[in-house]
Amino acid sequence: xxxxxxxxxLIVGAGAGLSASLARVLAKDGIKVALAARxxxxxxxxxxxxxxxxxxxxxxxxxxxxxxxxxxxxxLGAPDIVIYNASFRxxxxxxxxxxLDVEKALAVTAYGAFLVAQQAAxxxxxxxxxxxxxxxxxxxxxxxxxxxxxxMGKFALxxxxxxxxxxxxxxxxxxxxxxxxxxxxxxRRPDSAESPDSTLDPDAIADTYIHLIxxxxxxxxxxxxxxxxxxxx
Amino acid sequence: xxxxxxxxxLIVGAGAGLSASLARVLAKDGIKVALAARxxxxxxxxxxxxxxxxxxxxxxxxxxxxxxxxxxxxxLGAPDIVIYNASFRxxxxxxxxxxLDVEKALAVTAYGAFLVAQQAAxxxxxxxxxxxxxxxxxxxxxxxxxxxxxxMGKFALxxxxxxxxxxxxxxxxxxxxxxxxxxxxxxRRPDSAESPDSTLDPDAIADTYIHLIxxxxxxxxxxxxxxxxxxxx
Amino acid sequence: xxxxxxxxxLIVGAGAGLSASLARVLAKDGIKVALAARxxxxxxxxxxxxxxxxxxxxxxxxxxxxxxxxxxxxxLGAPDIVIYNASFRxxxxxxxxxxLDVEKALAVTAYGAFLVAQQAAxxxxxxxxxxxxxxxxxxxxxxxxxxxxxxMGKFALxxxxxxxxxxxxxxxxxxxxxxxxxxxxxxRRPDSAESPDSTLDPDAIADTYIHLIxxxxxxxxxxxxxxxxxxxx
Amino acid sequence: xxxxxxxxxLIVGAGAGLSASLARVLAKDGIKVALAARxxxxxxxxxxxxxxxxxxxxxxxxxxxxxxxxxxxxxLGAPDIVIYNASFRxxxxxxxxxxLDVEKALAVTAYGAFLVAQQAAxxxxxxxxxxxxxxxxxxxxxxxxxxxxxxMGKFALxxxxxxxxxxxxxxxxxxxxxxxxxxxxxxRRPDSAESPDSTLDPDAIADTYIHLIxxxxxxxxxxxxxxxxxxxx
Numbered sequence: 001x002x003x004x005x006x007x008x009x010l011i012v013g014a015g016a017g018l019s020a021s022l023a024r025v026l027a028k029d030g031i032k033v034a035l036a037a038r039x040x041x042x043x044x045x046x047x048x049x050x051x052x053x054x055x056x057x058x059x060x061x062x063x064x065x066x067x068x069x070x071x072x073x074x075x076l077g078a079p080d081i082v083i084y085n086a087s088f089r090x091x092x093x094x095x096x097x098x099x100l101d102v103e104k105a106l107a108v109t110a111y112g113a114f115l116v117a118q119q120a121a122x123x124x125x126x127x128x129x130x131x132x133x134x135x136x137x138x139x140x141x142x143x144x145x146x147x148x149x150x151x152m153g154k155f156a157l158x159x160x161x162x163x164x165x166x167x168x169x170x171x172x173x174x175x176x177x178x179x180x181x182x183x184x185x186x187x188r189r190p191d192s193a194e195s196p197d198s199t200l201d202p203d204a205i206a207d208t209y210i211h212l213i214x215x216x217x218x219x220x221x222x223x224x225x226x227x228x229x230x231x232x233x
Numbered sequence: 234x235x236x237x238x239x240x241x242x243l244i245v246g247a248g249a250g251l252s253a254s255l256a257r258v259l260a261k262d263g264i265k266v267a268l269a270a271r272x273x274x275x276x277x278x279x280x281x282x283x284x285x286x287x288x289x290x291x292x293x294x295x296x297x298x299x300x301x302x303x304x305x306x307x308x309l310g311a312p313d314i315v316i317y318n319a320s321f322r323x324x325x326x327x328x329x330x331x332x333l334d335v336e337k338a339l340a341v342t343a344y345g346a347f348l349v350a351q352q353a354a355x356x357x358x359x360x361x362x363x364x365x366x367x368x369x370x371x372x373x374x375x376x377x378x379x380x381x382x383x384x385m386g387k388f389a390l391x392x393x394x395x396x397x398x399x400x401x402x403x404x405x406x407x408x409x410x411x412x413x414x415x416x417x418x419x420x421r422r423p424d425s426a427e428s429p430d431s432t433l434d435p436d437a438i439a440d441t442y443i444h445l446i447x448x449x450x451x452x453x454x455x456x457x458x459x460x461x462x463x464x465x466x
Numbered sequence: 467x468x469x470x471x472x473x474x475x476l477i478v479g480a481g482a483g484l485s486a487s488l489a490r491v492l493a494k495d496g497i498k499v500a501l502a503a504r505x506x507x508x509x510x511x512x513x514x515x516x517x518x519x520x521x522x523x524x525x526x527x528x529x530x531x532x533x534x535x536x537x538x539x540x541x542l543g544a545p546d547i548v549i550y551n552a553s554f555r556x557x558x559x560x561x562x563x564x565x566l567d568v569e570k571a572l573a574v575t576a577y578g579a580f581l582v583a584q585q586a587a588x589x590x591x592x593x594x595x596x597x598x599x600x601x602x603x604x605x606x607x608x609x610x611x612x613x614x615x616x617x618m619g620k621f622a623l624x625x626x627x628x629x630x631x632x633x634x635x636x637x638x639x640x641x642x643x644x645x646x647x648x649x650x651x652x653x654r655r656p657d658s659a660e661s662p663d664s665t666l667d668p669d670a671i672a673d674t675y676i677h678l679i680x681x682x683x684x685x686x687x688x689x690x691x692x693x694x695x696x697x698x699x
Numbered sequence: 700x701x702x703x704x705x706x707x708x709l710i711v712g713a714g715a716g717l718s719a720s721l722a723r724v725l726a727k728d729g730i731k732v733a734l735a736a737r738x739x740x741x742x743x744x745x746x747x748x749x750x751x752x753x754x755x756x757x758x759x760x761x762x763x764x765x766x767x768x769x770x771x772x773x774x775l776g777a778p779d780i781v782i783y784n785a786s787f788r789x790x791x792x793x794x795x796x797x798x799l800d801v802e803k804a805l806a807v808t809a810y811g812a813f814l815v816a817q818q819a820a821x822x823x824x825x826x827x828x829x830x831x832x833x834x835x836x837x838x839x840x841x842x843x844x845x846x847x848x849x850x851m852g853k854f855a856l857x858x859x860x861x862x863x864x865x866x867x868x869x870x871x872x873x874x875x876x877x878x879x880x881x882x883x884x885x886x887r888r889p890d891s892a893e894s895p896d897s898t899l900d901p902d903a904i905a906d907t908y909i910h911l912i913x914x915x916x917x918x919x920x921x922x923x924x925x926x927x928x929x930x931x932x
Contacts, residue, residue, distance in 0.1 A: 062332050094400050095355045099295050102347050106339050110385055114335050122328045143395030152343055155392025159384035162376030167327050170929045185917070197917035204918035211910045217928040218884070218896035219903035224923050229916040230869045403696045418684070430684035437685035444677045450695040451651070451663035452670035457690050462683040463636045528798050560866050561821045565761050568813050572805050576851055580801050588794045609861030617858035618809055625854025628842030633793050 006131070006213065010034040010072055010079035012059050012116050013086025014043060017186050018135065021206035022083060023050045029210075032076040036068055059086050059112030069119040080130040081213055082120035084113045087137070087157075089150035102149045109153025114160055117175075121168060128172030131213045134161045138181035138225075138233070158223075165222040174220050176212045180205060181227035198230050239364070239446065243267040243305055243312035245292050245349050246319025247276060250419050251368065254439035255316060256283045262443075265309040269301055292319050292345030302352040313363040314446060315353035317346045320370070320390075322383035335382045342386025347393055350408075354401060361405030364446045367394045371414035371458075371466070391456075398455040407453050409445045413438060414460035431463050472597070472679065476500040476538055476545040478525050478582050479552025480509060483652050484601065487672035488549060489516045495676075498542040502534055525552050525578030535585040546596040547679055548586035550579045553603070553623075555616035568615045575619025580626055583641075587634060594638030597679045600627045604647035604691075604699070624689075631688035640686050642678045646671060647693035664696050705830070705912065709733040709771055709778040711758050711815050712785025713742060716885050717834065720905035721782060722749045728909075731775040735767055758785050758811030768818040779829040780912060781819035783812045786836070786856075788849035801848045808852025813859055816874075820867060827871030830912045833860045837880035837924075837932070857922075864921040873919050875911045879904060880926035897929050 009026045011019045014035035023033045023046055033052035035043050036059070043054040053075060057068040072079055088108035090101040117132050124130030139147060140154030161177035168175055185191050185199040192198050205226055212221060227233060242259045244252050247268035256266050256279055266285035268276050269292070276287040286308060290301040305312055321341035323334040350365050357363030372380060373387030394410035401408055418424050418432040425431050438459055445454060460466060475492045477485050480501035489499045489512055499518035501509050502525070509520040519541060523534040538545055554574035556567040583598050590596030605613060606620030627643035634641055651657050651665040658664050671692055678687060693699060708725045710718050713734035722732045722745055732751035734742050735758070742753040752774060756767040771778055787807035789800040816831050823829030838846060839853030860876035867874055884890050884898040891897050904925055911920060926932060 094397060095351060095358060097347075097351065099344075099348060099351070102344060106344060106389065110389065111332075111335060111339060114330075114381065114385065115332060118328060118330065118332070125328060140392070143392045143397075143399065145396060145400030148347065148393050148396040148400075151392035151396040152347065152389040153392075156339065156343065156385040156389035159373070159376045159386075159388030160381050163378060163381040163384040164327060164376075166376065166932065167378030167381075172928065174928070191917075197915070199917065201915060201917040204915040208910070208914065208918065208920070211907070215907065215925075216896070216900060216903040218890075218898065218900040219907065219925040220928055221907070221923045221925055222932075224920045226914075226918040226920055229871065229873070229919055233865065233921075399699065405695065407695070424684075430682070432684065434682060434684040437682040441677070441681065441685065441687070444674070448674065448692075449663070449667060449670040451657075451665065451667040452674065452692040453695055454674070454690045454692055455699075457687050459681075459685040459687055462638065462640070462686055466632065466688075560863060561817060561824060563813075563817065565810075565814060565817070568810060572810060572855065576855065577798075577801060577805060580847065580851065581798060584794060584796065584798070591794060606858070609858045609863075609865060611862060611866030614813065614859050614862040614866075617862040618813065618855040619858075621858030622805065622809065622851040622855035625839070625842045625850035625852075626847050629844060629847040629850040630793060630842075632842065633844030633847075 006031055006080050008032045008034065008072070008076045008079045009081035009083065010036065011083045011085065012036045012057070013084060016042070017184050018202045018205055019085050020046050021202040022209055023052050025206050025210055026081070027051055031081065034072045034076055034079065059116055060107040062115055065115040065119055069123070073123070078123040079120065080124060082116060082130070083133045083135070083209065084116050085135045086112055087153060089147070091146050093146060094148055097148060102152065105149035105153040106156060109150070110156035110160060113157050117160065117164060121164070121173060124173045125171060130172070131174040131176070132164065133176050133178060133209055133212065136161070136177050136179045138179060141179060162222065169220060169222070172217070174212070174215065174217070176221060177223045178205070178209065179223065179225040181225055181233060182231045195230055198228050200226065200228055239264055239313050241265045241267065241305070241309045241312045242314035242316065243269065244316045244318065245269045245290070246317060249275070250417050251435045251438055252318050253279050254435040255442060256285050258439050258443055259314070260284055264314065267305045267309055267312065292349055293340040295348055298348040298352055302356070306356070311356040312353065313357060315349060315363070316366045316368070316442065317349050318368045319345055320386060322380070324379050326379060327381055330381060335385065338382035338386040339389060342383070343389035343393060346390050350393065350397060354406060357406045358404060363405070364407040364409070365397065366442055366445065367410050369394070369410050369412045371412060374412060395455065402453060402455070405450070407445070407448065407450070409454060410456045411438070411442065412456065412458040414458055414466060415464045428463055431461050433459065433461055472497055472546050474498045474500065474538070474542045474545045475547035475549065476502065477549045477551065478502045478523070479550060482508070483650050484668045484671055485551050486512050487668040488675055489518050491672050491676055492547070493517055497547065500538045500542055500545065525582055526573040528581055531581040531585055535589070539589070544589040545586065546590060548582060548596070549599045549601070549675065550582050551601045552578055553619060555613070557612050559612060560614055563614060568618065571615035571619040572622060575616070576622035576626060579623050583626065583630060587630070587639060590639045591637060596638070597640040597642070598630065599675055599678065600643050602627070602643050602645045604645060607645060628688065635686060635688070638683070640678070640681065640683070642687060643689045644671070644675065644678070645689065645691040647691055647699060648697045661696055664694050666692065666694055705730055705779050707731045707733065707771070707776045707778045708780035708782065709735065710782045710784065711735045711756070712783060715741070716883050717901045717904055718784050719745050720901040721908060722751050724905050724909055725780070726750055730780065733771045733775055733778065758815055759806040761814055764814040764818055768822070772822070777822040778819065779823060779826070781815060781829070782832045782834070782908065783815050784834045785811055786852060788846070790845050792845060793847055796847060801851065804848035804852040805855060808849070809855035809859060812856050816859065816863060820863070820872060823872045824870060830873040830875070831863065832908055832911065833876050835860070835876050835878045837878060840878060861921065868919060868921070871916070873911070873914065873916070875920060876922045877904070877908065878922065878924040880924055880932060881930045894929055897927050899925065899927055
């Protein structure tokens with residue numbers, strides 16, 4: 001079994017919730033953490049709590065993504081863990097959807113993931129080492145009614161992840177797609193007293209990300225679905 | 234079993250090959266055919282042969298798609314069969330891909346399909362009648378290495394198709410996604426003498442499209458995969 | 467495109483419903499039809515109506531399956547269309563299921579299909595010609611709660627179909643798995659007046675079987691899902 | 700996040716390899732371990748090394764499975780972790796397969812899993828606590844040519860797992876299906892010097908089983924695929 005150390009993690013699409021849980025547990029493991037989001041005012045508390053550095057970046061803009069990676073390289077070292085959490089969704093009857101929302105769903109959910117993953121892979125390939133994790137949703141494996149834009153974005157993300165996994169795994173880069181099926185617990189979406197653990201605890205999701213990151217290369221998973229015990233599927 | 238008649242078909246992304254086969258067989262069944270492509274000079278012969286009308290349209294541009302449907306409405310009547318064949322692919326090592334090609338793959342393969350399907354559905358919903366067929370590829374169910382852009386586009390298309398099928402089928406619109414797995418026979422890609430029928434005959438693919446269009450609503454398929462008998466899968 | 471003629475069809479697990487529709491449409495196409503069921507008293511009317519011959523056979527018993535094929539060979543000629551419709555299901559809380567019912571579900575739904583398909587393939591291989599169709603269910607792609615035995619049987623059937631398709635297609639035998647998702651209309655289960663076509667018309671299902679049988683080998687489908695327009699999936 | 704303790708693990712189909720790795724890591728965590736196999740002579744060394752108890756049991760025989768659980772109950776306490784590893788495979792051209800091997804593949808790979816899982820669930824349900832892990836293979840998601848029996852057995856196992864997960868998860872029992880895609884490293888199948896980690900290290904697989912067992916119920920996975928970094932898929 002290989003024993004691989006990781007140095008620097010970059011979490012894109014960072015906010016409260018899953019990204020915060022990831023930042024905390026990665027920082028506790030001694031990994032330097034970079035957080036990127038379109039607006040970083042909200043990240044101050046988390047950055048202070050975890051010693052992470054926050055970077056402003058619109059992940060759908062190629063120059064901004066390149067600048068983000070250059071800054072992380074310079075300040076924390078090239079990231080060997082890169083996690084993409086950003087997505088955009090909208091709902092409504094198919095005939096009433098605004099095409100601009102479809103464009104945005106594709107851009108934020110899938111194209112931004114491509115831009116980030118490509119920069120990540122360029123840094124990882126020469127060392128044949130690194131982990132790229134993409135946060136999916138059940139919408140990426142099942143297209144729900146009244147939700148075409150999100151289905152398009154998350155399906156595209158899954159196609160990206162699968163193509164990358166087939167190409168990059170044999171070059172030493174672990175690519176994994178985590179299908180989060182259910183609502184993530186948060187201040188705005190507290191867990192239910194009548195149905196405990198019916199929302200996903202972000203710390204519990206983060207546990208599985210950390211497990212994936214540390215999987216020895218002889219037994220890698222490219223995908224895992226996580227859902228609350230009571231979630232219908 | 235319902236016996237439904239169709240009047241007008243619109244084929245977007247028309248060229249030689251599958252679209253020509255579809256145009257011929259639909260025209261033979263007495264259905265008026267509209268062909269749309271970015272450049273229509275190549276469609277002259279086919280239009281003449283089938284009595285179809287050709288329309289110039291960049292399917293990734295919303296105003297052009299709206300204009301296309303308005304023109305078809307006016308000249309042939311609102312289409313009750315709409316087929317989307319356009320796609321863009323490029324290949325290469327993941328780290329060397331041009332992000333512009335990813336944008337184009339998503340736009341032509343998936344976003345254009347959305348624009349066209351939405352216009353189609355708006356015309357079909359009031360009559361609770363119509364068929365929308367989206368031409369997929371094996372890349373839409375399996376992400377191949379060195380092919381992330383096409384995987385992203387075709388996965389997104391499949392997500393669109395599945396979301397539409399779940400929403401629109403109960404409203405009388407038959408949505409189907411045809412996974413074409415293999416090379417389509419053409420002048421540039423003739424069939425092999427040593428391995429006959431190792432390329433898909435476009436007339437054979439068209440047969441299945443016609444079958445899907447005429448399926449009674451009590452037994453609709455939302456997806457079918459077609460491949461040559463000798464194709465590995 | 468190949469133009470292939472078929473001579474003799476064998477339908478195993480025949481009864482009212484889908485098998486009767488298949489027998490009628492095959493007979494109308496001039497194909498000799500053999501019907502096999504555990505008890506054949508019920509097949510008299512159908513046999514008379516279609517000119518089919520009925521054979522008693524427990525498909526889970528190897529000697530009986532061998533005898534069935536020998537008799538069909540002798541009386542109608544070796545079948546080049548073989549359809550397997552038999553299945554057994556039972557439901558209930560997982561901890562209360564009778565293991566005997568699991569054995570029976572596996573035997574009738576999957577093992578019998580193997581016995582029949584193997585006899586069929588032995589006759590088709592030398593001629594590199596034939597079609598084997600296996601009737602699946604949504605339970606074969608999705609394991610439902612309180613339905614482990616049926617899930618086990620229908621999943622196993624799908625695995626059989628996929629393995630056969632990969633092996634036998636390049637040898638000229640078309641193997642197809644038809645996922646029937648919903649209730650098939652019958653005297654006992656009439657269609658609903660409030661929700662017309664919410665049950666699958668067996669004639670509509672049969673249409674798709676016939677389409678599959680006649681698909682040219684350059685564009686074969688190994689699987690198709692059929693469901694009523696209003697069925698949730 | 701729930702913090703759940705486990706007391707007793709039962710591993711069925713135990714031998715060298717994965718089962719030995721599981722026994723070692725579970726024992727190290729303070730969990731009492733029972734090993735079951737058709738013949739237990741081979742388990743002596745492992746039992747001694749881990750303090751596990753070995754039980755002889757043919758998992759395809761209902762009375763033997765009931766006796767196994769009764770003995771484990773009495774000696775180690777009702778198991779709250781149950782792992783099913785047994786399977787039988789054979790290969791060959793479809794038309795030459797021995798039907799007895801198909802029966803055996805279904806019995807050992809799927810029916811035995813049902814018998815064991817049912818006994819397990821009966822013990823876990825009253826406490827709304829427990830984990831049942833079923834060891835799958837890539838053959839359970841993809842039916843390979845010349846391998847119909849194994850495909851049938853492993854597909855059936857996956858159907859069982861999915862049906863159980865949907866039914867039992869909301870009752871507090873974590874059911875997981877682990878798809879092992881590749882060869883497991885062993886004395887007979889050593890890792891390759893030219894292509895290191897091209898076989899699955901059983902300790903690496905065991906790591907993921909342990910991770911699954913300890914997943915909090917708000918974020919359970921019902922399935923995960925594991926393969927070596929260089930394995931084609």
